[in-house]
Amino acid sequence: MKHSLKQIDPKTARIIEKEKRRQLEGMELIASENYASKAVMEALGSVFTNKYSEGYPGKRYYGGQPFTDAVENLAIKRAKKLFRAEHANVQPLSGAPANMIVYSAILKPRDKVLGMDLSHGGHLTHGHPVTLAAKIYNFVRYKTKTDGLIDYKELEKIAVREKPKLMLAGFSAYTRQMDYKRFCDVAKKVRAVSMFDMAHIAGLIAGRVIPNPVPYFDIVTTTTHKTLRGPRGGMVLCKKEFARIIDKACFPGFQGGPHMNNIAAKAVAFKEALEPSFRKYAKQILSNAKTLERELRRYGFKIMFGGTDNHMVLIDIFGSKGVSGKEAETVLDEIGISINKNMIPDDPRSPTDPSGIRIGVPAITTRGMKEKEIKQISKWINEAIENRNNKRVLRKLRKEITKMCRRFSVPGI
Numbered sequence: 001m002k003h004s005l006k007q008i009d010p011k012t013a014r015i016i017e018k019e020k021r022r023q024l025e026g027m028e029l030i031a032s033e034n035y036a037s038k039a040v041m042e043a044l045g046s047v048f049t050n051k052y053s054e055g056y057p058g059k060r061y062y063g064g065q066p067f068t069d070a071v072e073n074l075a076i077k078r079a080k081k082l083f084r085a086e087h088a089n090v091q092p093l094s095g096a097p098a099n100m101i102v103y104s105a106i107l108k109p110r111d112k113v114l115g116m117d118l119s120h121g122g123h124l125t126h127g128h129p130v131t132l133a134a135k136i137y138n139f140v141r142y143k144t145k146t147d148g149l150i151d152y153k154e155l156e157k158i159a160v161r162e163k164p165k166l167m168l169a170g171f172s173a174y175t176r177q178m179d180y181k182r183f184c185d186v187a188k189k190v191r192a193v194s195m196f197d198m199a200h201i202a203g204l205i206a207g208r209v210i211p212n213p214v215p216y217f218d219i220v221t222t223t224t225h226k227t228l229r230g231p232r233g234g235m236v237l238c239k240k241e242f243a244r245i246i247d248k249a250c251f252p253g254f255q256g257g258p259h260m261n262n263i264a265a266k267a268v269a270f271k272e273a274l275e276p277s278f279r280k281y282a283k284q285i286l287s288n289a290k291t292l293e294r295e296l297r298r299y300g301f302k303i304m305f306g307g308t309d310n311h312m313v314l315i316d317i318f319g320s321k322g323v324s325g326k327e328a329e330t331v332l333d334e335i336g337i338s339i340n341k342n343m344i345p346d347d348p349r350s351p352t353d354p355s356g357i358r359i360g361v362p363a364i365t366t367r368g369m370k371e372k373e374i375k376q377i378s379k380w381i382n383e384a385i386e387n388r389n390n391k392r393v394l395r396k397l398r399k400e401i402t403k404m405c406r407r408f409s410v411p412g413i
């Protein structure tokens with residue numbers, strides 16, 4: 001009888017093998033990516049994928065739930081401990097659903113939300129006009145100043161003028177530490193609910209190298225992959241007073257049956273993130289990102305927002321090297337380095353071929369790369385951009401990068 005993936009579906013198995021090899025031999029510098037551990041992947045591929053469990057522990061709509069309740073309660077308990085949260089909902093399927101769940105819990109159609117401009121580091125799901133959220137709710141924007149820091153004075157002015165019902169902090173390309181208290185004081189002043197989307201930096205918060213926003217904000221959303229290094233998924237943390245409406249908005253409001261295999265994997269990831277070794281990992285991420293910032297600056301790359309306080313850098317590559325974000329992404333792909341093109345503040349170019357690129361270090365830090373490797377990687381990035389039309393140089397770089405990657409194992413593979 002056929003059992004293995006290779007026997008049942010050799011085509012899919014081959015594609016997976018190729019992806020495995022790409023991940024092993026490539027340099028993963030996409031700021032939102034990481035490598036989940038073998039334990040996380042084991043839970044993800046477990047029998048919990050077979051189980052439907054609409055509802056919450058102790059209040060399910062289907063029978064056969066003693067173990068789904070046990071695993072969901074475990075994930076909730078660990079999430080609350082990790083982030084010192086009063087309430088955790090671990091059912092959101094990912095970051096975008098987590099944000100929609102909060103919007104639908106707090107807002108009525110056409111209510112106003114104050115969120116960060118996408119080109120200034122915000123996220124699509126924070127109300128970009130192309131999203132469903134923007135069709136339902138009314139988003140207004142705040143931005144950063146030319147020194148790269150959030151313009152809190154302007155933020156307060158906009159909040160007082162617009163009287164939003166929800167004030168949303170958090171970002172996917174902003175690289176500086178924000179002032180949680182100042183933001184939440186403005187939200188209190190205008191009687192808005194405060195929300196923080198910590199998806200990118202959750203692992204740095206769990207590792208205690210970045211301040212925890214949970215005590216300050218009414219509601220905090222996150223993904224569980226990225227720097228947190230769990231399975232692809234989402235989560236909402238909130239103060240007790242919001243617990244009931246958040247849970248109701250998640251199920252039955254927005255989602256159906258939770259993915260219990262994913263919740264089991266979240267429980268594993270939270271356990272890993274509670275270990276002292278995760279603090280060491282988070283510390284190394286910050287150090288690697290600082291080295292990357294310093295080295296790239298040395299090679300003449302223009303670093304946006306005045307530098308980095310987290311796991312990534314945003315570069316105006318068109319402004320500093322005359323190469324568009326899309327072109328840079330293609331050239332670096334050719335040598336085995338994955339990054340992504342990205343808008344820079346008030347980018348005059350189009351989102352499909354912007355002026356910037358975003359580079360992050362969580363994945364290579366998981367592989368054990370440190371300052372010495374980051375220096376080499378920065379050199380390779382510069383060499384590739386400078387020699388973007390020279391196929392011979394690009395081929396040579398690809399070989400060198402593969403060689404270095406082979407020296408660093410990927411924990412989950």
Ligand code: DSN
Binds near residue numbers: 031095
């Ligand atoms: N796709 C993630 C990122 O790259 O930031 C967030 O949606």
